Amino acid sequence: MIQLLASTRSKEYPIYLSGGAASDVGSLWSSQGRGGKLVIITDSNVAELWLRKVEASMDDAGITASSIIVEAGEAAKSLERAAELYSKLFALNVRRRDAVCALGGGVVGDLAGFIASTYMRGIGLVQVPTTLLAQVDSSIGGKVGINIDEAKNYVGSFYQPDMVVTDPDLLRTLPDAQLKEGLAEVVKYAMLSGEDFFAAMESSYEKFLGMDMAFVEPVVRRCIEYKLAVVSEDERDLGRRAVLNLGHTVAHGIETAGGYERYSHGQAVSLGLLAAARLSSEILQLDAAYGERLRVLLEALGLPVEMHGVDPALVLRSMASDKKADDDSINMVLLEELGRPVINCDVPPGQMEAVVRGLGED
Numbered sequence: 001m002i003q004l005l006a007s008t009r010s011k012e013y014p015i016y017l018s019g020g021a022a023s024d025v026g027s028l029w030s031s032q033g034r035g036g037k038l039v040i041i042t043d044s045n046v047a048e049l050w051l052r053k054v055e056a057s058m059d060d061a062g063i064t065a066s067s068i069i070v071e072a073g074e075a076a077k078s079l080e081r082a083a084e085l086y087s088k089l090f091a092l093n094v095r096r097r098d099a100v101c102a103l104g105g106g107v108v109g110d111l112a113g114f115i116a117s118t119y120m121r122g123i124g125l126v127q128v129p130t131t132l133l134a135q136v137d138s139s140i141g142g143k144v145g146i147n148i149d150e151a152k153n154y155v156g157s158f159y160q161p162d163m164v165v166t167d168p169d170l171l172r173t174l175p176d177a178q179l180k181e182g183l184a185e186v187v188k189y190a191m192l193s194g195e196d197f198f199a200a201m202e203s204s205y206e207k208f209l210g211m212d213m214a215f216v217e218p219v220v221r222r223c224i225e226y227k228l229a230v231v232s233e234d235e236r237d238l239g240r241r242a243v244l245n246l247g248h249t250v251a252h253g254i255e256t257a258g259g260y261e262r263y264s265h266g267q268a269v270s271l272g273l274l275a276a277a278r279l280s281s282e283i284l285q286l287d288a289a290y291g292e293r294l295r296v297l298l299e300a301l302g303l304p305v306e307m308h309g310v311d312p313a314l315v316l317r318s319m320a321s322d323k324k325a326d327d328d329s330i331n332m333v334l335l336e337e338l339g340r341p342v343i344n345c346d347v348p349p350g351q352m353e354a355v356v357r358g359l360g361e362d
């Protein structure tokens with residue numbers, strides 16, 4: 001079992017990573033010496049596939065555990081669902097020394113994490129991420145929250161878990177589309193990390209698609225380690241953590257312009273990474289060959305490399321919130337080299353427009 005240490009200003013906690021680790025959640029929690037009971041919060045899909053395994057691990061470790069299942073889907077990240085969960089925790093007599101175990105993807109992690117951060121002003125939290133996106137991204141870093149009707153992730157807090165148990169074997173049941181959601185983030189980490197990681201993805205991406213754990217597990221580890229390093233320096237997202245937004249400025253514009261239906265987050269990130277690579281070549285002289293290598297890799301992974309069915313003008317307008325107050329330029333993360341991100345790059349509006357239009361016109 002690999003044990004990584006997350007060390008932020010507010011807390012230090014372990015991240016356990018290994019195939020089969022889901023069977024050890026109970027014993028790993030016991031080894032924290034916290035006592036108390038655990039309430040597993042999961043969604044309807046994950047419950048069918050993996051809940052019994054985690055419940056059995058609690059039984060084996062002699063931990064009192066209950067489970068609450070929410071309907072799968074982004075709609076679970078709502079104040080209404082949160083209110084129901086608070087009442088269920090109350091009915092289960094959950095107290096401050098007890099903990100919530102978030103078993104699921106980013107939706108469950110964000111929702112259950114938000115509940116843990118607010119119920120009785122904060123109870124214990126264990127993250128057991130079950131999607132690739134959750135394993136490499138949302139379970140790390142302590143951002144938890146819910147959506148409001150007007151905007152996504154608008155209500156939340158920073159709340160680090162007490163432990164994370166990451167089991168790449170759980171990804172075997174992930175639908176292909178969900179795997180790709182996470183792969184877009186993996187490619188982002190590869191670009192941020194450098195040639196080594198990027199070249200490994202280029203040469204061995206098929207092993208990832210084929211769920212060859214000898215490749216998947218170290219890739220997940222590299223992503224976690226990258227995010228941990230950034231978050232430990234900048235827990236509250238005031239500076240260096242911004243590098244994680246690589247590709248996300250344009251991606252958010254595409255998601256919004258497509259009404260959150262045309263392109264999923266991961267697909268939009270794929271296009272956003274391409275836009276970032278192009279702008280990096282124009283503004284920071286990144287070798288244009290990387291843009292081409294990126295396109296080939298994203299395509300091989302089954303991610304979109306051309307934008308269709310979204311109006312580029314709408315994409316540009318949707319990025320307005322990323323505009324700087326004093327002029328019309330847009331603030332972005334770009335790369336001067338693979339592995340060398342630069343935050344706060346000013347992109348003039350004309351240049352942004354040309355690159356977004358270059359993604360596809362119809």
Ligand SMILES: NC(=O)c1ccc[n+]([C@@H]2O[C@H](COP(=O)([O-])OP(=O)(O)OC[C@H]3O[C@@H](n4cnc5c(N)ncnc54)[C@H](O)[C@@H]3O)[C@@H](O)[C@H]2O)c1
Nearest residue numbers: 045046072105106107108130131133134138143170173174
């Ligand atoms: N907190 C953060 O830092 C952060 C970062 C990125 C994204 N997010 C949030 O994460 C959410 C998206 O997360 P997601 O992509 O994991 O979506 P998700 O949680 O909705 O999971 C996607 C789908 O896969 C199913 N699923 C989960 N694990 C499975 C498994 N092992 N086998 C089969 N099916 C499985 C789920 O039931 C769901 O239907 C968004 O709400 C986003 O805002 C948060």
Ligand SMILES: [Zn+2]
Nearest residue numbers: 185248265269
């Ligand atoms: Zn993302």
